[in-house]
Amino acid sequence: MPLDYLIVGAGLFGSVFAQQMHEAGRSVLVIDRRPHLGGNCYSEDHPGTNITVHRYGTHIFHTNNDHVWRYINRFTEFNRYQHRVLTTHRDRVYSLPINLATINQFYGVNLKPSEVEAFLAPRREGITQPRNLEEKAISLVGRDLYEAFIKGYTIKQWDRDPRELPAAIVARLPWRTSYDDAYFDDRYQGIPVGGYTPIFERMLEGIDVELGVDFFDNRAAWEARARRIVYTGPIDRFHGYRFGRLAWRSVRFEVEQLDCDDFQGTSVMNYADVETPWTRIHEPKHLHREKTHRPAGTTVIMREYSQVDPEAPYYPVNTEADRRMLARYEELNAATQGVIFGGRLAEYKYYDMHQVIAGALARARRELT
Numbered sequence: 001m002p003l004d005y006l007i008v009g010a011g012l013f014g015s016v017f018a019q020q021m022h023e024a025g026r027s028v029l030v031i032d033r034r035p036h037l038g039g040n041c042y043s044e045d046h047p048g049t050n051i052t053v054h055r056y057g058t059h060i061f062h063t064n065n066d067h068v069w070r071y072i073n074r075f076t077e078f079n080r081y082q083h084r085v086l087t088t089h090r091d092r093v094y095s096l097p098i099n100l101a102t103i104n105q106f107y108g109v110n111l112k113p114s115e116v117e118a119f120l121a122p123r124r125e126g127i128t129q130p131r132n133l134e135e136k137a138i139s140l141v142g143r144d145l146y147e148a149f150i151k152g153y154t155i156k157q158w159d160r161d162p163r164e165l166p167a168a169i170v171a172r173l174p175w176r177t178s179y180d181d182a183y184f185d186d187r188y189q190g191i192p193v194g195g196y197t198p199i200f201e202r203m204l205e206g207i208d209v210e211l212g213v214d215f216f217d218n219r220a221a222w223e224a225r226a227r228r229i230v231y232t233g234p235i236d237r238f239h240g241y242r243f244g245r246l247a248w249r250s251v252r253f254e255v256e257q258l259d260c261d262d263f264q265g266t267s268v269m270n271y272a273d274v275e276t277p278w279t280r281i282h283e284p285k286h287l288h289r290e291k292t293h294r295p296a297g298t299t300v301i302m303r304e305y306s307q308v309d310p311e312a313p314y315y316p317v318n319t320e321a322d323r324r325m326l327a328r329y330e331e332l333n334a335a336t337q338g339v340i341f342g343g344r345l346a347e348y349k350y351y352d353m354h355q356v357i358a359g360a361l362a363r364a365r366r367e368l369t
């Protein structure tokens, strides 16, 4: 008897969908090419320490969606971590997103919130119709703050001149005239106690999972196993790159264990200057203050470097050409019978975790009604 669903990808989309279908009595098999569950949310204990490390970069759960929050809390408890980001520029540490503390420290002034507009206005160079990322950022915070905190980081992150990037990338850049330095303002926020991987273990309890298996190594055989396929891998790969490859930025991490209690005093430190080759340093120990057995005299850090690696897609570059190519692949999706496409790789969208969960729950609901 064929299975009801073969799910390609044990990341968040695949696992939530699998859990919902299994709960509804459908037969499900999940496969993943990686040797572990969780996709990019995967966490593990660094060997020899009690420090939980997010292998693919620090993941902070945040959402305003009550339904998603209730759902994810079935599988984990969250600690009370609130994300704050700092950035190093010319050997001095500033608060991000750009806020009143950043502005006052950077200029050596003591502005009140009501004085910020008048202070920044002449620094915005009269740009009212920004044509690219650089102009957009200058129109928001002025040239000095742009050059100190945005320009170098953007060049490292995207390997492009900010004048070649669309203004839309910084349209979301939060900046504030108050001292509020919270990175997210969502109602719910935290890190799963025990890390992310146990969430996936609980979601997939009672469900068959095969790890280290690439769908494309035996596509026809996998397709014959189930009535429906749920595909959460890269969309262009599913269609044999027929219209070309969608562009992604990737990151790589250098992990190091250090003989000190605390390397940088915070979980994520950005490095704004282009001369510093890494974009950020993560120190995961700071994500889990609830751990009473945090080891003394040792810590783990992860230096993050931005790069291109088609085998490790992280952030959609999403140029005009990518969007045109995506539209053509989406037409093929619509004409493909018996396959559900979901998640960040199959939809070529930068999604946060709560958006992926909401998408998978909604798709599962549609299947079941």
Ligand SMILES: Cc1cc2nc3c(=O)[nH]c(=O)nc-3n(C[C@H](O)[C@H](O)[C@H](O)COP(=O)(O)OP(=O)(O)OC[C@H]3O[C@@H](n4cnc5c(N)ncnc54)[C@H](O)[C@@H]3O)c2cc1C
Pocket (backbone or CB within 6 Å): 008, 009, 010, 011, 012, 013, 014, 031, 032, 033, 034, 038, 039, 040, 041, 056, 057, 058, 059, 060, 061, 062, 213, 214, 215, 216, 232, 233, 234, 251, 314, 315, 342, 343, 344, 345, 351, 352, 353, 354, 356
């Ligand atoms: C550096 C970084 C930091 C992030 N930080 C945050 C954060 O702080 N907060 C937040 O909310 N979100 C964050 N995110 C986003 C979060 O990682 C994603 O929303 C989420 O992991 C997407 O889940 P997914 O199931 O769509 O994709 P994935 O996690 O990528 O899962 C897809 C799975 O499919 C598997 N697969 C692909 N092709 C095949 C194949 N051919 N055969 C078998 N298996 C296959 C892959 O191995 C993978 O495990 C971050 C992302 C990155 C890159």
